[in-house]
Amino acid sequence: MTRVLIVDDDPVQLRLTAEVANRAGFKPLTATGGLQALTILRDDHNIGAVILDLVMPDLDGMAVMEAMAREGLKHPVIIQTAHASLETVVTAMRQGAADYFVKPVSPERLIVSLRNAMKLDALEAVVRAERSRRTGTFTPADMIARAPAMARVLTLCAKAAKSTIPVLIEGETGAGKELIARIIQGTGDRAGKPFITVNCGAIPPNLVESVLFGHKKGAFTGAHADQAGKFAEAHNGTLFLDEVGELPLDTQVKLLRALQEGEIEPVGATRPERVNVRLISATNRRLLNLAKSGEFREDLYYRLNVFPIYVPPLRERKEDIAELVAHFTARFSAEAGKRVIGVSPAALALLQSYDWPGNIRQLENSVYRAIVLSDGAFLETVDFPQIVAQLGGREEAVRALDTITVPAAPTHIDNATARLRPMPEAIPAQDRFLDPSGEISALADIERAAIVFAIEHHGGRMSKVARALKIGRSTLYRKLHEYGLAEALESDAA
Structure with missing residues (x-):
């Protein structure tokens, strides 16, 4: 994510910082206050980093970081301020700031800080997801699934996690079926318990039964010791059977019994063993079609297909x-x-x-x-x-x-030319004296807008507003009532 949000109430500093970020290859977004910055962060989840000024009239930088922490907005924040102190630096870092510098800052220092912050944020997300996967606490927040096509999938995951109902996940190869299975386990009662994965298509047919159900010593040539199967390893946890349609027919019979009775019989055992396993299956082929063609047992299909979930391919998300x-x-x-x-x-x-x-x-x-x-x-x-x-x-x-561009011959340093940089597209700003239709605004509308801007600029301090507008305070309050601004100020003050 190369989008950068730059927050500063100083228009000159805001423009300079945005230009540095743009020349470095980032896409800058700008905000002139803390409240506007929070609105942008809530609406745009693709922002990679935030450059935040500490001193702003409406909501200062510390308050913005506190609000981000409360709302779970985990964007890396780089603090910039014109007045530095050790106490401010410590407070900002405790609030979670990734970096801190004093204005004015060199472009090189700013670019390095941005790149480090973005890389750190992305790596932290990778580490969090990997840690959740290993500990069996994988949740929808750890999976990249923001597309509308994935909304129903995540809803079904939440419902499936509330029970031990058998789940069949269907989808093309590489669509993320195992992550869906991990979400079901990580958000249910078996979170943190064993999650055992078996790729049924990768096991030789003569070893499938032993791998799934285990074997006893001497059951066959080479069985020198008792070996627990995947069902036993997943006891009290979840067993994920990937490519379940590749199971041999004779193994499907034993799998059906294990699901119905909650018992497995290891190869060479004299009596069955009880297991408590949540079964989640996945396939990249329609099991119904395999059942109709006789390649898959129909009774096992209905046993597995109690709660189907279809994972859309990447081209649909x-x-x-x-x-x-x-x-x-x-x-x-x-x-x-x-x-x-x-x-x-x-x-x-x-x-x-x-x-x-x-x-x-x-x-x-x-x-x-x-x-x-x-x-x-x-x-x-x-x-x-x-x-x-x-x-x-x-x-x-x-x-x-x-x-x-590959030079045909070596170029001496004296003859080297500057690299052409793409100029950012200038977005034309609407003239403040024109209304949305392009006509000249009424004088009252222009005066009202000037008063609103002055109040926001001076943080509602009316004495400064009156001096800046070169009018008396009584005249200012009369105009506030005239333009309907007095009630809004009173409600804000309350």
Whole structure:
């Protein structure tokens, strides 16, 4: 996430900081006060970092950080102020600030601080998700699933977590079925208990029964000791059977008995053993079609398909691609020791236009490859040649590579030219003397707007407002009543 929110009541400092962030490749958003900043943070969850001024008229920086902590807005905050003291620095850091500097700050210092804050935030999210996965407390907050297509999936997960009902998760390969299973376990009564995963398609047919149910010493050649199966390992926890449609038919019979009776019989055992297991199954093929063709037992299908959940493929939830790319970028850049902090808008548009037949797993591998080969701070379109080739053909991929500037001969330092920087698009601001239709505003409307601005600028201190407007206080209060502003001020004061 390369969007940066810059909060400062000084318009000059605000413009300078935004320009530094823009030239460094970030997309700056600006706010002139704490209340406006909180509104933006609540509405925009793709902001990567916040540069926050401490002293502001409506809501100071400390109050903004306190509100962010209360509302769970976990964006990294970089504090800037014109007046520094040790007590202020300590307080800001205790509130969770990632960095702190005194204005004016050099552009290099600001850029380094931004990159470190974004990388730290992304890595902390990766670590939190991995810790939750390992401890069996994985929740929807640890999964990137903000797209509308995932809303029903998460709702069904919450309902399934309230009981031990068998769940069948269907979806294409790489769509995230195991994470859905972990959410069901992590938000239910078995959170923190064992979560055992079995890929049924990766076990040789002659070993499936032993792997699932275990075996006793001497049950077959090579059985030198008792071996507990996956059902026994998942006792009091959750057993996740991935690609359950690949189970052999003879093993399906024993699985059906284990589900119905709550008992397993290890290979070579003389009597069954009781187990308490929550079963969650997953498949990338329709079990109903397999049951109709005789490849899967129909009675087992109905036993597993008590509570079905369908996970949509990545092409139906492209709203999550930007956050997924940011997640993978932070993880793999740390693993590979690279300084990649994000993806360029053109590259992100390329990734969002692709259908991803391999779903999230394919996206993950593509980002990993791009980071290993990239030398810049941001991933560009040329870092994804395979995606370019599949979308536009081999010729388009070759043209994309040809756009990389490679000097034909060495260039002496005296002859080197400055690198061209893209100029930010200027958003035309509406003239303050024009109404929304483009006509000249009435004089009363202009005067009212000036009074409102002066009150906000001086924090409601009427004596300063009157002096700034060059009018008496009695005249100011008369105009407040005339324009209907007095009641609003009284309610704020109350």
